[in-house]
Amino acid sequence: MQAEYYLYSSEGCHLCEQALQMCNPFIANGKLSVIDIVEQEELVEQYGVHIPVLERLDNGEKLYWPFTPHQINELITEWN
Template sequence: MSKSSTGLSLTLYTGPHCELCEHAQAVYEQLSPKNTVLHKVNIRDHSDLYHLYALRIPVLKRSDTGAELGWPFDIDMLEQFLA
């Protein structure tokens, strides 16, 4: 799965009541990257994801390359990640 018809698909791995996750989403929304679709996934809903990301959230993952961008990140880092 690479780019969808609407653009690049990104997954934001989050957790319940995760303030850092809210900050990460705000950075994404501030950049408002064109041709991207953001899917939020609560790692608590998937035991395999919980074990993989529990200490790392928030994490953005690209669907086309599998590359991950972990918190903390800023707009410049996000732009480079999406390039």
């Protein structure tokens, strides 16, 4: 199964850890992949000061931190 959502994150980011906890159910089913931005320079430039960022790949819609579990559910409506 290919990921339908990305969570842009970075190791050691305490806000990213909070976002990961909220997204764990969606990561477990394989539709959400965590992308460490440090591995790609263009992602550092794009998201470095904004992480964590949750992106829906089919339409490019993004949630920038801070976001809530309710906002995640609204973005990921087909999982409800």
